[in-house]
Amino acid sequence: MALLIDTGLSDWMSDAEIAESVRNSAPGLDVRTPESLGNADEVTMIAVVGLRDDHLTQLPNLQLVQKLGAGVETILSHPALPDHMRIARLKPDAPAQGIAEWFLAYILCTQRNMAFHEAAQQRAEWAPKAPIFSPETVVGVLGLGHIGGRTARMLHAVGFKVLGWSRSPKQIDGVTCYHGADTLSETLGQCDHVCAILPSTPDTIGMFDAAMLAQMKPGSQLLNAGRGDLIDETALIAALDRGTPGHAVLDVTSQEPLPADSPLWQHPGVTITPHVSGWYLGDALAEVAQNYQNLTAGTPLLHEVDRLRGY
Numbered sequence: 001m002a003l004l005i006d007t008g009l010s011d012w013m014s015d016a017e018i019a020e021s022v023r024n025s026a027p028g029l030d031v032r033t034p035e036s037l038g039n040a041d042e043v044t045m046i047a048v049v050g051l052r053d054d055h056l057t058q059l060p061n062l063q064l065v066q067k068l069g070a071g072v073e074t075i076l077s078h079p080a081l082p083d084h085m086r087i088a089r090l091k092p093d094a095p096a097q098g099i100a101e102w103f104l105a106y107i108l109c110t111q112r113n114m115a116f117h118e119a120a121q122q123r124a125e126w127a128p129k130a131p132i133f134s135p136e137t138v139v140g141v142l143g144l145g146h147i148g149g150r151t152a153r154m155l156h157a158v159g160f161k162v163l164g165w166s167r168s169p170k171q172i173d174g175v176t177c178y179h180g181a182d183t184l185s186e187t188l189g190q191c192d193h194v195c196a197i198l199p200s201t202p203d204t205i206g207m208f209d210a211a212m213l214a215q216m217k218p219g220s221q222l223l224n225a226g227r228g229d230l231i232d233e234t235a236l237i238a239a240l241d242r243g244t245p246g247h248a249v250l251d252v253t254s255q256e257p258l259p260a261d262s263p264l265w266q267h268p269g270v271t272i273t274p275h276v277s278g279w280y281l282g283d284a285l286a287e288v289a290q291n292y293q294n295l296t297a298g299t300p301l302l303h304e305v306d307r308l309r310g311y
């Protein structure tokens, strides 16, 4: 049995660096890269960012695809994915902390009128403007899993009124939790800021269409760090033009990198960050080593994906 690391990326950690880090977490593991593959029949687990056709055709004894990240939609939708293939994802603390901070940072920018004050400074103009008081501000968090739960707790600790929304019922101290599709518009209608951190699944794709955007509070802010396909971007631009919502902050877009001719770049109501909210992997590679050991021992995997549910 062997674990193959194959990200195919040139602008991130190299496969050799990832392999070294996995070996350091659990010395003695048989961890390979495409350069040191040897007998492909021995590979039972592969760690990837995206699954390629050749992973499935050239590794006949593959049992587990480990996503080096959280979103597994492109793996699950691979047309040649066999029914028996198991999928696991990562749930490290570092990106959850980073994404919660990203939401907080952009919410505070609005609360404190930062863009207004920067513009006034450019004009050498002393222009007092009242900040918005956080205890009177309602923030909704859509998705209360690993990242959303942490985001909701952080926002509550800072002093916001926090509403949460998920598929199944949740209890989080200080957070009013809703669940189920029927409660989404009621939740949105109360929020000054909406933080979306949902997976891409058949149920969530296009969830923010024209009708759902119209349920938001006029002038409110929509922040998305989950997946870009949650939002119908054409409908978003039309909705922003009407002022409901008033602003969107997007770390993810339906096409990444966002094409230079996308109207999102130039729209005054849109702020874009290039998928950087959850930058650091932290100790995530220890989870990869642990999953290889669990697979080998036949014990339950860490963060195995429910293929039917889609996350």
Ligand code: NDP
Pocket: 069, 070, 071, 072, 091, 095, 099, 142, 143, 144, 145, 146, 147, 148, 149, 165, 166, 167, 168, 169, 180, 181, 197, 198, 199, 200, 201, 203, 204, 225, 226, 227, 251, 252, 275, 276, 277, 278, 279, 311
């Ligand atoms: P989790 O699986 O821990 O949580 C997902 C949450 O979404 C759960 O609370 C789940 O509800 C909820 N959910 C899923 N489907 C629905 C639905 N149809 N209606 C209502 N709620 C739903 O995932 P994470 O928090 O770890 O990550 C969430 C997503 O964030 C990832 O799938 C990935 O796409 C994205 N991501 C983005 C990153 C970035 O850098 N921008 C980095 C990491 C992740 P329930 O609890 O009831 O199951």
